[in-house]
Amino acid sequence: MTFRPRMRGLAVVAAGSLALTACSAGSLGSSDDAGGAASVSITYLAGNLEQDVKEANQLIKDFTAKNPTVTVKLETRPGGSEGDNIVKTRLSTGDMSDVFAYNTGSLFQAIAPEKNLTPISDQPYIGDLDENFKKTVTAGDKVYGVPSGGFMGGAVLYSIPVYTRLGLKVPATWAEFMANNAKIKAAGIAPVIQTYGETWTSQLFVLGDFHNVAAVEPDFADRYTKNQAKYATSPAALKGFEHTQQVHDSGYENKDFASAKLPDGLRMLAQGKGAHYPILTGVVNDMVSTYPNAAKDVGLFALPGDDASKNGLTVWTPGGVYIPNTTTGEKLDAAKKFLAFIASPDGCKSLATTGVPTGPYAVKGCELPADVPQSIKDMQPYLDKSGGSSLALEFVSPVKGPSLEQITVEVGSGIQKAKDGAARYDEDVKKQAQQLGLAGW
Structure with a gap:
């Protein structure tokens, strides 16, 4: 897996050592560089997963090539709750790195940005974001972070060869999706791949359906945050649980859905042994590196709802890169230059050299490479269309319970019904909402 810690709302992230590790440094400038300009050194804290380190090192290399008087030293931290605690502790003690990568959305709000971070609203590139x-990186009326990487889509990856052979069309409604599943099952192919051996993968029919929820109830996120809306009592929100149950009850899952894991799901899809895989596009890099044919054989469509005219994609934003307010003087100037590079077409190109993008970039002027996999290309029309995409709920509400993946496994395995699962999740979010001190809980 190559999910970043900043994507931990859905991903199970490998935890590493609590110790911060210095990994690399950009080229050191000298007094002879840039016509005698003095050099300055800054630190950059990023996740310790292999892809995180690869991306961070590439950014540092390409940035320092253009800014030879700046040295950037990389530090790493583990992901998951350990990494969260390190970030919060270092911010509270005034010991944070000069620049650091972290989550956007609700987890960004949890690090008290107005108290701990340096706003960048006055930077000239902000209009390009x-x-x-x-x-997802705004607190009050100020912007605090730049994107590192591309959007992710919570969508359905599908086998293009299977669709071609059976004469199927990409569905825009749930009814069309289920009709396709019936034809696929009749052909002896698993219609919907599920990999409950890794429980986080079970959540997509619920979390990836939020665009459809927001299309019907535009104020759902606000009311949900205020404890005025529930999954069990909102017909639109309940559908994600109902769809999870329907796929199971119809016998559309692969036979080994209970034990299969992510690599099994990617193999089935790439080999055409399964037709649909509801998942995050962050998995595409791994799939294509293992099965190169998947670059052209696997496409993507948004999770369909009831109204084809409102069909659209639920997206997860890239992680953010921030400057703590303890970074001052010449280090602050260098840190701002580093963020400006990340939020530029050159920064996007730098990241693109490290692997398959998870989706379109969040910076104007950044284009996907020509050889990007078809599934990633398929995201762009949704983002280009007005009203064609919506942020996942975790980016517009801080309320998210820890047990959703276990609940969706049970619903998708026939252990409990959709309505009961939704009601259980409504109870699950209470503790977190109360810990956050949200009004109405």
């Missing part, structure tokens, strides 16, 4: 992304 995608509006959806800016919402």
